[in-house]
Amino acid sequence: MQKKVLIIASSFAFGRPMALRIRAITELFKACGWKVIVYSDVITLEDKKEYDYTMFNDIKTYGLGRQIKGFKKIVLPFLYKRRISNILEIEKPALVFTNSLYDRFFITRKLVKSCPLILESCEWYDPSTYKYGKFSHHYILHTICWKWGYIHVDGVLAISRLIESHYKKIVKNVIRIPTIVDSINDEARVKVNTSKEKKLRLLFAGSLARTKDSIRPYFEALDILEDYANTIFFDICGVSEEEIINHLGYELYNKYKKQIRVYGKIPQNKIPELYSNCDFGIFFRPNQRSSHAGFSTKLGEGMSCGTPFIVNDTGDISLYIKNGINGYIVKNDKDIANVLKEVLVSSDYERSEMREKALLTAKKYFYFKAYIREFEMFINRVMEG
Structure with a gap:
């Protein structure tokens, strides 16, 4: 039977930069023989409808069914916990792959007990990123997860050498893959003709x-x-x-x-x-x-x-x-x-x-296909570990 991976993302399948990265990661998993399921708070497709469940490129995609904004985000972790619990019960994945969702990472870690957990890490926030610096609740939550949460995963997909070197000291299985896309335009414009007026x-x-x-x-x-x-x-x-x-x-x-x-x-x-x-x-x-x-x-x-x-x-x-x-x-x-x-x-x-x-x-x-073999070896190490 084909093994299932549940990918937990902040954005899928379009809209934000992270959505593009997750699309490429789904292709990596599929190329390695995995059946992919995705959870995203908001499912952003071209029709702009709000879904709690849909299919995208043969991928079962779960969401909350509505976008939560402003102060209402305080209830997001509770809705997330209920939704992820339900998905885990239905799909029974052999592996869970998650974004660094610092506002609910500890919920994910508590729920995912029967299979390995891989962290996708592409940010190491600086206090200046936030309006209130070190006193921002975003930065505080990020720091707590960085020091006491993320270190307990079974594998890390790092986007840079800085993040890679950090996790290699504390996590057994680490792989570095830079920004990747799910498709390449082989007919991209490479010819330049500016003979009339250079601009x-x-x-x-x-x-x-x-x-x-x-x-x-x-x-x-x-x-x-x-x-x-x-x-x-x-x-x-x-x-x-x-x-x-x-x-x-x-x-x-x-x-x-x-x-x-x-x-x-x-x-x-x-x-x-x-x-x-x-x-x-x-x-x-x-x-x-x-x-x-x-x-x-x-x-x-x-x-x-x-x-x-x-x-x-x-x-x-x-x-x-x-x-x-x-x-x-x-x-x-x-x-x-x-x-x-x-x-x-x-x-x-x-x-x-x-x-x-x-x-x-x-x-x-920057094309996902360049990393298939390396990624498959990484996943095998995580599963064997």
């Missing part, structure tokens, strides 16, 4: 979190570029115009607003098309623990469409982005200005080569 279109797809992603340095670089500045255009999705103004400030926004196209929130399945139509993906992250512990979904999402990136070096980015080969690593606005100028004077052939190398990098490192 660059940069894409930011995400959220401008208080201590996470920033795009301000790319606009500050335009001030340095002078004559080249009016050849740089920005496509921005995931945030509103108001959020961009708050992020950049009125002066910087007004100066370049004619070069900004704001899409707002768009369906996740539309993002690859935006990447394909843009020349580079961009984001800039602060030098702090949470940046080095995580790994941006944007790299896998964009490079799988043949789109190179201009980013700063946080986490494991330098393992995959090679300057001038498949993208650029920058330190500040001056670096960004130099890179943009270099790209603008480069040939169509050179830029096409970079897009092709970006796609090859995605196939080698």
Whole structure:
């Protein structure tokens, strides 16, 4: 009989970056011969209906049936406990794989007694991530789980070297897999033809979190570029115009607003098309623990469409982005200005080569199929242990 794995996720199957990672992980399990069941608080499909149960790609998918917001989230762990208990009784999985849900991890650990438990770890939060810092209840719950909860799992899937090295000291079975996608566009645009008028279109797809992603340095670089500045255009999705103004400030926004196209929130399945139509993906992250512990979904999402990136070096980015080969690593606005100028004077052939190398990098490192054998060995060790 085919073994079952229950994947407990915060988001599935579309909508958030984590949803994309979980889709790829379901494909990994299926490639290793497992039957996959998924639980997600909110099941986000293209029809935007709210489900308590549905099928997605032959995967039984359980949810709560409604989205819980604001102060009502206080009841979420209780609803979760009842729902997971019911799923475990019905499905009787041989393995449970869970996101790092710090608000209910101890509930999961208590419920999962008859089979191994694997933790998916892709965040090591810094206090500055939260409005109230170390006094935030989110940070307190995360810290409690980090010190006394997560260490008792049977295996860890880590997204970065920093998280991997932490868990290797305390958990027997650890594997590192960076951001991964469930599909690669083999017909991605790699040819560049800018013979008439050289312009660059940069894409930011995400959220401008208080201590996470920033795009301000790319606009500050335009001030340095002078004559080249009016050849740089920005496509921005995931945030509103108001959020961009708050992020950049009125002066910087007004100066370049004619070069900004704001899409707002768009369906996740539309993002690859935006990447394909843009020349580079961009984001800039602060030098702090949470940046080095995580790994941006944007790299896998964009490079799988043949789109190179201009980013700063946080986490494991330098393992995959090679300057001038498949993208650029920058330190500040001056670096960004130099890179943009270099790209603008480069040939169509050179830029096409970079897009092709970006796609090859995605196939080698950011596609789930690259990790099937390694993942299967990891799962076997967990099950044998």
